[in-house]
Amino acid sequence: MADARAAIPGAATRCGIDTVEIARIERLLSETAPEDLHRFFTTQELDESGEGAGRAASLAARFAAKEACVKLFPREAALGEIEPEDFSVARDAYGAPRVALSPRATAVLAKNRIRDIALSLTHDRVSASSVALALADATEAPLSGRLIFRLLPFRRRVVLDNLRRVFGVGVADAEIERLAQAHYAHLWRLFIEFVRFRSMSERQKAARVKVDNVAVFTRALERGKGILVLTGHFGNWEVATVAGLSTFPQMRGRIHFVRRPIKPRWLDRFVNWRFQRAGFGVLPKRGSLDAILDRLAAGDAIVFPFDQHAGPPDGIEVDFFGSPAWTFKSLALIALASDAQVLPAASWREQDGRHVLRFEEPLLPVSCAEVGEEIRRNTRAYNAALERLILRHPEQWYWVHRRWKRVDPRARARRA
Secondary structure (H helix, E strand, O other), X not given: OOOHHHHOOOOEEEEEEEEEEHHHHHHHHXXXXXXXXXXXXXXXXXXXXXXXXXXXXXXXXXXXHHXXXXXXXXXXXXXXXXXXXXXXXXXXXXXXXXXXXOHHHHHHHHHOXXXXXXXXXXXXXOEEEEEEEEEEOOOOOXXXXXXXXXXXXXXXXXXXXXXXXXXXXXXXXXXXXXXXXXXXXXXXXXXXXXXXXXXXXXXXXXXXXEEEOHXXXXXXXXXXXXXXXXXXXXXXXXXXXXXXXXXXXXXXXXXXXXXXXXXXXXXXXXXXXXXXXXXXXXXEOOOOHHHHHHHHHOOOEEEEEOOOOOOOOOEEEEEEOOEEEEEEOHHHHHHHHHXXXXXXXXXXXXXXXXXXXXXXXXXXXXXXXXXXHHHHHHHHHHHHHHHHHHHHOHHHEOOOOOOOOOOOHXXXXXXX
């Protein structure tokens, strides 16, 4: 599916075509209750198609467009990752058709490095047809990233292997390499910001960070059961998260970061000191379950980085970007025990150097009769949320980490 044209931003790299008989849609309209039509079309699609003689033809063209869009992604369609209902057709200000995407469709486009889908619709008296063109995205790799990639390739093989695992099926090698180079440029900017921000006041740092969806965080707080913030190593995670959360002065001393110790020890102590100086608590990932539950019962927020490898006994094996990955099970255990909402959150750097911290709507808990399966399904849901966040700005995730690290069979046996 991937080819050299993927290197050209906006180039059409895939084509999907579909034709639908208008009589088929006429039967659907006559045999389906109005409220059930929303299984196939959005409210906007139904409204824009009107009520006159051309209604069936207009809806047939839209249905053909949905099918044409699905044909752009045969692998994902075969795996059940995408369906016609994940696409809808709207009109722009000039009356031209454009594609509206569901969250699932947005993730599929990002995973295939597709910027947008261009549509054309047509119909005659018998049938309606649509052509969908997938327009390629292309990463801009700054000079700093290209130089580091060539001259100081820290964990280059790990970075490339991870990128190919996530994007490799439908993305050209040239784009994979550009993503890697952009990632190294991001790491270089992290270093520069780390040095520069040390001399900034907390007010200056906060001025460089915008917080999106503040109301989501506030509503979750009002439940009184605490908040579990599901996040990872996105953007400048320290600056954006610490400065962004300072937006909530009423929460000073009531936001706690769950951290795994890092080496060397002096750096670990320094990072902890930075968090505590900013008014945040720090809890270790091991041995702090009771403390976390106590903090949640008091209505506090727990920030839980969830994108690192976690072998047994701390983790369980669930899918992450389609491959088994050992993942912390503690977040699901804590969420089920406390009834605290799990809010995904991510940060990223804008082109002007400012940072954004965005909260997403809380994840709905998955209920199962068997506790082990309940933990597994919720953990998979958390990984799926992380996937969507990573694909939003892929070059700003921490690709140097060995996320899909293998586990010694003897460790599995001890876990069993």
